[in-house]
Amino acid sequence: MSLESPAHHANHAARRTMLRRLAWAVTLVVAIALLVFGAGRDTGPLTQQDRIDAITKRIACPTCDGESVYVSRAAAAQAIRAEIARQVGDGLKTDDEIVAFVADRFGGQVLLVPSGRGLEALVWVLPVALAVVLVAGLLVSVNRGAVGSSRPSRRRKLVITMVIAVVVGTGVGVLVARQSGQRLPLQTATGGIEDSTASLLSQARLAGPTDVKSAIDLYGRVLETDPDNVEALTYRAWLIMLSARQFDESLRKQAYATTIASLGRAIELDPAYPDAMCFLGIVVFRDGGDAASAKEFLDRCIERNPPAEVRGLVESLRTEVEAALGD
């Protein structure tokens, strides 16, 4: 025999009815949201031009008000469109990566579609969460008269319902934000290039003066992926020769041969590169003792307009070379 009163039964039934309705309401909201976003999604670009159009529609012209790069005729917009066309043509980046590149260079304000992450995601999350909370509130107010429970109990139910609605609404909103928000896979300034050739070369240059061994290793890593990289060939050879000067004759000879071969290869690959010619002149004079050849290489080096650091090395050496030739 049950000890529960008829009023308790009625209360329990009313609570189950309300929860059932709430579940249906949430299901309906989620289904409508998915339907809207599913129907709104296009089937993807068919040609490269479609891709270019789709990407340029996602980016604002940085010099005009309220125009996308797709519609704007401003010079900056045209330059961005040309860059997007080039990157699409290369076929190496996804649409999101190309958008991220442009946003990285011009700032997040050029993104026409708000991001699905961070503070900007609130643009997506808040309306959805608010809609779910409003629906839940509506259901609760409709059911208030039907539920024959005490006032504190009603208040507790209201709070629980609202907490559930907020959690569910936020969850759905986050899903919507992830689905529809701007996705930017590249967040580093130069596109995640930690191991790229440019980054390795820059790291090698930074290490060079103080940590020759690391610099040689870094140039070696560049040559593993790009054996014809002229800068790596030149500077690796130069640093090997500089560090070999402290060792015995046989090691110096070995390093000299390697250095001459590498610098020769660099000059063959890019005859206009001044640094290789300059270092060849220095090495041939300092380590090979051949002033006549050194003079020829150093003259060619100066003709090629070397950067200031290398020019400084060469100009101080030229007088020594000329003096040696005069003797």
Added chain:
Amino acid sequence: MKFARLSAVATAVVLAAMIVVFIVSDGDTDVGTRSPLLGQPAPAIVTTTIDEQPFDLGRRKGSWVVLNFFNSTCVPCIAEHPSLVKFVSAESARPDGAEFYTVVNDDSDSAIRDFFSANGGNWPKLRDADGAIAVAFGVAKVPETWIIDPNGFVRLRILGAVADGVLEAQLADLRAREG
């Protein structure tokens, strides 16, 4: 009553937070402008000058490089030109003088030639026919001036016209920091 007290406390907390933000923020009074490229390897530039000479930024490592994005019809570009001429003249007298390049932005070779023959400035002018260099550096409006260190890292971005002595002071500061 309880609500009023809570509101007062919340307002006080927000005001205190604002004061802290105002005190801590640096106020952006420097001539340099933010860019995600600062401290990063400079984007690759391979182009030609308007005199048909090849140019590769990667080959200029070992020198300080100053890039000035320019258009001959832009008023601030014209206004800053005498300052740039003075800067280049002073730098070319130094053994480690910075290399200065104009990056032509949406302008014709002939207009650039006419401008420089009338106003001076005997330095290389780089073509940027489809705006690839401007996009790589995130340049939307000219003038803009960028400084790249001898290791190839971007060190400074200046938006708008530079006044007399500004580039000299900024480069001296960067050189001092470089050691």
